[in-house]
Amino acid sequence: MKDTTRWLVGLDLQPESTGVVCLASWLATGSGPDLQAIGVHVVETGLFGYLGAHMPTILDGARERARETLNAAGTSFAAVQAVQAESAQLGLLTAAKHHRATALLIGRWSRLGSSSLVRLGRVARRILRELPLPVIVTPPDLHEVDIGEGPVIFASDLSERSVAAAAFAAEIAARHGRALVAVHVGAPQEHAALYVLDEACKQLIEGRHRRVQAEAEAWVAKHIAGAECIVVFGAIESEVLRLAEERAALMIVCASRGLSLAERIFASSTASNLAGHAKCPVAVVPGSPAG
Numbered sequence: 152m153k154d155t156t157r158w159l160v161g162l163d164l165q166p167e168s169t170g171v172v173c174l175a176s177w178l179a180t181g182s183g184p185d186l187q188a189i190g191v192h193v194v195e196t197g198l199f200g201y202l203g204a205h206m207p208t209i210l211d212g213a214r215e216r217a218r219e220t221l222n223a224a225g226t227s228f229a230a231v232q233a234v235q236a237e238s239a240q241l242g243l244l245t246a247a248k249h250h251r252a253t254a255l256l257i258g259r260w261s262r263l264g265s266s267s268l269v270r271l272g273r274v275a276r277r278i279l280r281e282l283p284l285p286v287i288v289t290p291p292d293l294h295e296v297d298i299g300e301g302p303v304i305f306a307s308d309l310s311e312r313s314v315a316a317a318a319f320a321a322e323i324a325a326r327h328g329r330a331l332v333a334v335h336v337g338a339p340q341e342h343a344a345l346y347v348l349d350e351a352c353k354q355l356i357e358g359r360h361r362r363v364q365a366e367a368e369a370w371v372a373k374h375i376a377g378a379e380c381i382v383v384f385g386a387i388e389s390e391v392l393r394l395a396e397e398r399a400a401l402m403i404v405c406a407s408r409g410l411s412l413a414e415r416i417f418a419s420s421t422a423s424n425l426a427g428h429a430k431c432p433v434a435v436v437p438g439s440p441a442g
Contacts, residue, residue, distance in 0.1 A: 155187055159252040160228065161243050161274070162192040162217050163291070169224055170293030171258040174432055176226035177298055182326045187229035189250055192217050193242030194235045206235060240277040247284055254285040254319075254434070262292045263430055270427025279423055282407050285319055285436045288426035299431050301399035302330035305378070306391045306425070309335055309370045312438030313406045317374045319436045320404035329401050331378040334394055335367040336387040360384065388424045395431055404434040 160175040172190075179188045192213050194206070213233035221227055236242030247255050260272030271279070275288055290297075305320035307313045317333070324331040337360070364382045371380040383390045395403050407422050426433040 155185055156182075157187050157189055157229075157250050157252045158254045158256060159243065159247045159250060160188050160190045161239070161255065161257040162190045162220065162231075163258055164192055164213070164216050164220055165291075167262075168258050168291040169220065170291045171256050171289045172220060172224050172226065173293055173295055174287070174289045174298070175228070175256050176224065177295060178327075179228075186326075188256075189246075189252070190217055190221065190228045190231045191243060191246045192233045193239045193246075194233060195239055195242075196235050196237055210235060238277075239274045240281070243274075243278065244281065244283060252284065254287060256287045256289065258291045259288050259427060260291070261427060263290045263297065271423060275426070276423065279407070279420070279426065279435055282435060282437050285434055287402070287432050287434045289432045290430070293432070297430075299395075299399040299401045301401060302332045302379075303327075304391065304395045304398065304400045304403045305331060305333045305375070306387070306403060306405040306421075307333055307335050307367070307370065308406070309366060312408070314374055315438065316404050316406035316434075316436035319434060320402075321375050321378070323402060323404065323434070327401065331375060332381060332394075332398065332400075333367070333371045333375060333378045334381045334383065334391060335363070335370075336390045337363045337382060337384045339384045339386075387421050388428065391425060392429055395429060400431050402432045402434055403429055404436065406436050406438050408438070 158175065160171060175188045179186055194209055194213055210233045214231060217231045217233060221231065234242050234246060236245060243255060257275055257278060259270065259275050261267045261270045278286055303320050303324040305317060307317065321331055367382045368380050371378050391403060403425055405422050405425060408420060422435040426435060
């Protein structure tokens with residue numbers, strides 16, 4: 152008998168933020184009885200601290216609103232809870248630990264096709280910064296018709312930190328009978344090639360591309376044998392997003408680079424950029440520990 156896999160679903164309860172409920176319901180339905188979805192809404196005490204005496208009533212109301220949200224979506228979860236915490240991210244991560252969840256599903260700020268400058272939102276951004284477990288970020292207005300009929304796209308940097316993400320991507324693909332496509336985006340051609348396009352330069356570039364292709368194929372064969380391997384050269388985010396849209400991807404899966412707060416000031420997070428801009432859900436998986 153298989154052990155039960157629990158996925159925690161962060162419930163926003165805003166009328167326009169039901170995408171995560173839709174995705175969680177679809178994933179749980181297609182995964183069989185060994186996967187359970189547990190819905191949790193966090194009442195932030197920072198917003199309601201002055202109503203402390205009324206907190207039980209507030210939690211009861213939030214729990215009822217959560218059930219109404221699920222009923223309106225025509226779905227049900229294994230459990231629905233309302234909890235209080237200083238912040239939404241703290242409440243969700245504490246609940247995930249309590250329930251021994253193996254993944255956390257949350258919504259983002261920007262809607263499908265939105266040009267909003269704010270992409271992730273406060274809660275999603277902070278959770279991705281801590282990232283103690285795999286987190287799946289979903290457009291807030293995702294509907295079942297928006298769920299891609301194509302493969303799971305796994306973006307790999309060919310390092311050890313991508314191993315856990317590869318396993319997560321393979322599990323999603325296997326659960327839902329989807330193909331698994333591993334993509335590695337190599338750095339574009341050296342700038343010198345823009346000015347010195349002689350035959351020797353072309354051969355050097357082609358040789359480098361062949362080496363990267365061989366490295367990617369060897370990495371994929373070792374960690375997720377049987378997956379299709381694609382190597383492209385360019386900007387990571389745009390190439391992965393383009394491939395996901397072309398293939399109508401069910402999901403993009405990638406590993407976190409584990410940037411510190413100081414590093415984020417000077418370098419953007421590829422995982423956060425993908426999660427903020429993709430038309431499909433994006434799973435960000437903590438990097439594999441060094442071994």
